[in-house]
Amino acid sequence: MDPADLTIAEAGARLRSGDLTAVDLLAAVRRRASMTEAILHAYLTIDHDGARAAATAADVALAQGRDLGSLHGIPIALKDNMVTRGIETTCSSRILAGYRPPYDATVVERLKAGGAVIVGKTNLDEFAMGSSTENSAYGPTRNPWDPDRVPGGSSGGSAAAVAVGSALAALGSDTGGSIRQPGSLTGTVGMKPTYGLVSRYGLIAFASSLDQIGPITRTVDDAVTVFEAIAGHDPSDATSYRGGVPEVRSTLDAGVKGLRIGIVGELSGEGTAPDVAANFRATVDALAGAGATIKELSLPSTAYALSAYYLIAPAECSANLARFDGVRYGPRLAGRSVEESMSATRRDGFGPEVTRRILLGTYALSAGYYDAFYGQAQKVRTLVIEDFRRAYSEVDVLVTPTSPTTAFAVGEKANDPLAMYLSDICTIPSNLAGDPAISVPSGLDSDGLPIGFQVLAPALGEAVMFRVASAVEQSSGFTGRPALATSAGAA
């Protein structure tokens, strides 16, 4: 088997048994990238020198008996909105072209401390705004299952890299589904932790109260491994959770017998593609067959969640993106005054989707409109949290399809922002509530495209969430890999 197709667990075992070196594992991943990048464009930057040095160091450490943990020697990709010291970090925006941060994000420090090998920086929708990775100033990423289709977004580069084998795992960020939806569309596992469990220090903010970093992997077990490596209190992030990280591994294989699983009427009906709906029902039936109690529930506030999200996220982004003015870093356009220079820099530097959201957010916060828009949206957010609380008094987890559809064609929704926004309908509520959620591959549709199944849990409920996700992974028996990976592996 080509090492690029190994899971973290498998690769870890072979590294420790001496069957494989980190340098060879990196070489396999790099070979996979060299064969697929021209088609997929999953990466914006590959850090050849840094990765090679890290892999060599990992081999030396293991030879000396210094085992840094489960990620030791594992090639991992980072979404390009996490800052990396000295390595270009652009958020797929022209406004950060050539920007080399002077520091590492906390998650990057933690990965490095755990011996991981950072392969490079992956493509995303500019500033993580989008659901297809088409909104990148450096060109779109394509889906390894069908290069005419999108990989989802905004963490589409990370998802595509993991799916095709140009990384064994990747980090994404999830503001309204940006890890889970691309996970669903690429047949990978995508997980968003409880808000505050993973430090946001060094994550270039889109919407601070919603953003959360999480893993994209090929298996639930690998997702647990990466989650364990990056979660934990960080004094540099004031919103970081001070309590401990939930212990999740010991119950991972406990099965669903006796668990109460809720289906949300509002999130699995209308607008869901027939194949997705059928797969969802079949997966739920399998869980029932494995001993879970299925209960149908209503979350009425989710009808407004999408609207609330598209006010809160742009409002926060309008302030978060204000700092990109060309004064201290990034390209700067000339002007007759500071204001003119800033305006020109921003007009030229931001793409249309980012501009749209900044304008929307600025408007939503403006005097006279604040109460009607931003204030109202915050109230809806409270209602969503209350709805979830009520639901979790009756069930242990909620399940939905991750995305109403499988991967759509490149360009299909690019000029229809509303249709694009609707693809986040099932993922957005857990960001508003700050709860954990995971997407697990649960089958293929009639076009041979992967379908994702989403498990939602209450805050800090990662253990039960992973436990159900693991059961879905086993019952669905999904082990599919995109044709591109298989052909590249055979080549």
Add this chain to the structure above:
Amino acid sequence: MTWEAVIGIETHVELRTDSKMFCGCPTGFGAEPNTNICPVCLGLPGALPVPNETAIRWTIALGLALGSTITPHSVFHRKNYFYADLPKNYQISQFDLPLCAGGHLEIDPGTGVRRVGITRVHLEEDTGKSTHLGGGGRIHDSDATLLDFNRSGIPLMEVVSEPDISTPDEARAYAHELREVVLAMGISDARLEEGSMRFDANVSLRRIGTSALGTKVEVKNMNSLRSLQRALAYEIERQTRLLDSGAAITQETRHWDEEAGITHPGRSKEESSDYRYFAEPDLVPIVTTQETIATLRRDLPELPAARRARYVELGLEAAAARTLVAGPLGTLFEATLAAGAAPRRVANWLTGEIAAYLNRTGGDAGSLAIDATGLAQLVGMIETGKLSSTAAKEVLEGMLAGEGTPEQVAAARDLLQVSDEAEIAALVAAVLASHPDEVARVGAGEEKLVGFLVGQVMRAGQGKADPKVVDRLVRLQTHT
């Protein structure tokens, strides 16, 4: 006079915490530009703020000193506006839930003590500093702008007064008193010239006897208490002339020009009216418990007003109490009292000779060659008659010149007063013997000649004889 001024003052105070408001950078003044900076205070992508607990505690403490209500769940907000020296293009500040609300400050403009209401005290981060090259130092005409972010993120406390102030004198007294409180608490250097304490004033006029407020003008850029007073006097006169001539006041921001002695309008473009405040999502609400409040209240130092009252109770003149509390000699005063000296006499020396010496030499209180023990001894020697007040001045001079303790100086300069009765009696007898005519005239009732005779004895004793003893013995011996 038909108009009265309505003045409210916003005061910005840089706190002297070791580190900045939201990062670990040092706060020292005068470092090389852009050396006290990090990703957080430079607003680099991905950086996040972590609040400085000390700055929060100090702000709450000031609120307690001003009698404010402390907000149990206070919130930081983002104040959005674009400016080159504001690295994130928003300032983390406070909006509808400031740390402290309400309160008052007692001021004494010289016409009696009165209260000025406090609207709120909140905490925010300072901006960087722009230096405009060319174009007369104004951003719009300049060739280039240099940015120094050392100041960016320094904790900045804002104290907003109610519009309770009606004269430039009161404004100055308010600013002075607030500075005194801040200094007594040790939470800021409050150096006006370095900008660690800055005042903005809102001024409007209304007809005396009416209560509706007129159009207000914000006056900025006043770098001293004197310029605050001058700027307000100018602005009140400017508005009075306009209103008297029937013209309307424009709501605007005006900048005080110290050299020209006038205010001139700022560019309206520099001001944005809609800051689009919203709760800072990178921070959580600041929870202040009753226990914290109790601890902070217990740890408050003696405030200037209380200290002045205590001094007056000790017998000091109100003016001396004010000078000692406000000036640099307060510490020496307290120490000298602790050494057992008589308060009023010590106060007189400190506010008189010693203050004059400092003025003359331009030195500071810390560099004085005199300490509490020495000063207490000096005062003691006057009280026990070992030094005349004239001689004491000379001894003090010697002490200030570093010549030693008062005993040493007095001995070295031969200034000790003679109080020995027998010695003085002999002197008196000799002088009376050589002035028989005068002695006879005193005997005949010409009392004013006693003074002449005392003077003669003092001269004969080279000024060292205790004048009280001399006076008593002259009277005794001429009236027998």
